[in-house]
Amino acid sequence: MAGSESENSTPAGENKADGDRAEAGKGPEQETSEPMDPRRKRLNAIIGGAVLLVCVAAGVAYWLHSRHYESTDDAFIDSNQSQIASQVNGRVVELLVADNQHVEKNQPLLRIDRRDFEVKLEQAEAQEANAVAQVAQARADLLYQTANLAQQTAQVRVAQADLTQAQQDLARFAGTDPAAITRQQLEQSQATTKSALAKLDSAKQAVQAGEAQVASQSTKIDAAQASVRQTHADVDNAKLQLSYTEVLAPQAGKVTRRTVNLGNYVTPGQALVAVVPDEMWVTANFKETQLVHMNVGQPVDVTVDAYPDKLLHAHIESLQRGTGSVFSSLPAENATGNYVKVVQRLPVKIVFDGDDWRHLPLAPGLSVSPRVTVR
Numbered sequence: 001m002a003g004s005e006s007e008n009s010t011p012a013g014e015n016k017a018d019g020d021r022a023e024a025g026k027g028p029e030q031e032t033s034e035p036m037d038p039r040r041k042r043l044n045a046i047i048g049g050a051v052l053l054v055c056v057a058a059g060v061a062y063w064l065h066s067r068h069y070e071s072t073d074d075a076f077i078d079s080n081q082s083q084i085a086s087q088v089n090g091r092v093v094e095l096l097v098a099d100n101q102h103v104e105k106n107q108p109l110l111r112i113d114r115r116d117f118e119v120k121l122e123q124a125e126a127q128e129a130n131a132v133a134q135v136a137q138a139r140a141d142l143l144y145q146t147a148n149l150a151q152q153t154a155q156v157r158v159a160q161a162d163l164t165q166a167q168q169d170l171a172r173f174a175g176t177d178p179a180a181i182t183r184q185q186l187e188q189s190q191a192t193t194k195s196a197l198a199k200l201d202s203a204k205q206a207v208q209a210g211e212a213q214v215a216s217q218s219t220k221i222d223a224a225q226a227s228v229r230q231t232h233a234d235v236d237n238a239k240l241q242l243s244y245t246e247v248l249a250p251q252a253g254k255v256t257r258r259t260v261n262l263g264n265y266v267t268p269g270q271a272l273v274a275v276v277p278d279e280m281w282v283t284a285n286f287k288e289t290q291l292v293h294m295n296v297g298q299p300v301d302v303t304v305d306a307y308p309d310k311l312l313h314a315h316i317e318s319l320q321r322g323t324g325s326v327f328s329s330l331p332a333e334n335a336t337g338n339y340v341k342v343v344q345r346l347p348v349k350i351v352f353d354g355d356d357w358r359h360l361p362l363a364p365g366l367s368v369s370p371r372v373t374v375r
Contacts, residue, residue, distance in 0.1 A: 075284035149210035
């Protein structure tokens, strides 16, 4: 009996433990299977709908706002840089500017040794003075030749008068009774007439020679005057070459890319220094699909990548008549090969408004982000 009781008690204990574990296992399942509160469902639905509505409203607002603007990252600061080169040979004896120094228009940048050019100028001036003296001498000779011509013309009149007198004497002798004059007187009168005629011919020929000499002397004056003009041009050229020994700034700006130092020997065409002007603008390469409503004069907000906190105001000044690919070194030839359509970009010139941009150390090549208001 005791053995049977012990056997019966053991399964009862085991059954009780199994029942407890079963109840413990059923606890979580019963909790998760409980229905959610309807109020909580409505709250979650309201929150989800509100979030969705806000997202839709934000998207619509962004679309309505962005359609009135066009922007691009393909934009940069641009300017007309002046690359200054030497125009004469020589050694640099003075360097008057430093890197990144601001210079004014016509301010001297450097000087080249001018002694050789001063000597050439003196030679040209001496040749010019000699040519001027030759003109004066030629004019004096012309006056002398003109006076000789006048004297020779007077000799013609004298010879003409002598001939007239001789002809009249010969006529009287011819009309006189031969018995009243001697044969010698008649022959002498005839000889005098012939001599007067010969003198007249000689005087006329002398006048012609004198006229030829005057004309020749006038030509010499013209040649001397041409020589004066030539030597004067040589003087001007020598002065011009001398002026090239002082290299001046062609415009106001800052000195950059200085490649010359004191004592360097420079040659014509050799690059010496570059000057970046004070005036700058933005060149923005917009896609052709962005140009539909873009026009000259539209306002532009410009942000420089180097100074993102500064917003600059500008406007469109012009649109280039030709895309960038047209002016490239190897323009696209669409008539040959397989054609692939690519969206082209058109350079747009944007000019700053006011002077706010001058307070920033802008430099050509800096990246900017322009936003054009096209509405």
